[in-house]
Amino acid sequence: MYRFLLTPRWWGINVFVLLAIPFCVFMGSWQLSRFEGRVQEHRASTAQAASDGREQARPLARMLPVDKSTSGRRVTASGRYGRQLLVPGRELDGRAGFYVLTLLRTDSGRALPVVRGWLPGEADPAKAPAPPAGEVTVTGALQASETPGDNGVPAQGGLPAGQTGVISSASLVNLVPYRLYDAWVTLDRADTGMKAVPATAPDGTGLDLKAFQNLGYTGEWFVFAGFVVFMWFRLLRREVEFQRDAALGLVPEPHQEPEQDDASAPTTV
Known part of the structure; x- marks a missing residue:
């Protein structure tokens, strides 16, 4: 059969x-x-x-380039604050607001984007406190350049002058007259009047x-x-x-x- x-x-x-x-x-x-x-x-x-929040901060140069093993690690860098930009459309603790992003001009000749803190409401230059003058040393979590659409990063364009939708060297190079690091830092402790922005996990993890x-x-x-x-x-x-x-x-x-x-x-x- x-x-x-x-x-x-x-x-x-x-x-x-x-x-x-x-x-x-x-x-x-x-x-x-x-x-x-x-x-x-x-x-x-x-x-x-x-x-990462308990480890000793290391010099920025030793932690570059940013990858999965270095993203979120605490770094330190010194320089003078320069151009300041606002990053709208960012949420923190369920509230809408914006980041205050200031370029730190280091002795290496390149500038490091530093998120000094977060403020609620619409992005308004009048709300953002001015950066400290003179030589400063910053300590915070190292972050990779953002990509629109990832980790909640908006893909909006056509922003007013003095604003950027994405924190990345590719987008900032057209807005500031500095050579840039392909990375950025969010401060452990935000400057006066602002909330610290927590570090995000690297893409794919x-x-x-x-x-x-x-x-x-x-x-x-x-x-x-x-x-x-x-x-x-x-x-x-x-x-x-x-x-x-x-x-x-x-x-x-x-x-x-x-x-x-x-x-x-x-x-x-």
Whole structure:
């Protein structure tokens, strides 16, 4: 009854099933490992953020360039404050407001963007306190240049003069006459009248939408594997039923052609 499994058609079906199931299981396991990796990165970044606030601040030059291992670490830099900009559309503790961003001109000849604090309401230069004069030393959390649309960074454009929507060297280079570091710092303690802006985790280390997409893809690949097995058994069952009916004469054998009636048989003259 199961001799049909040796036919070319079923050889093709069986080979497809034997290849598809391991492939689906492999892809599902790979997506699951990606999700578990993101969970581990999230735990590591959370633990690092907790320890960063207690560690000794290091010179800025030693912590560049910014990557996952240095983002959020405490750094120190010295210089004189220069141009000041406002960063609108930033929330803190559930309230809308803006950052006060001041460029620190260092002895290296480059300027470091420093978020001195956050203020509620609409961005207004009159609300932002002037930066301290003279030589200053700042201490805060090192951050990578922002990308519009990531970590809640708005992608708005057309802002008034003296404002920027993104804290990055690529956007600031057109607004200030300084050479810039490809990084920025948020102060541990905000200047008078403002709230300190907490550091954010680097991109790709949090349990964001991409992480849960990996988890969703894991389920999809395992469902595909189960669907392949289900369809194989269903096709097998249909074929067995067909062979059984054919053996009982309920349906014609696949290789047999229906017999012709005598009335329809050709006649010779």
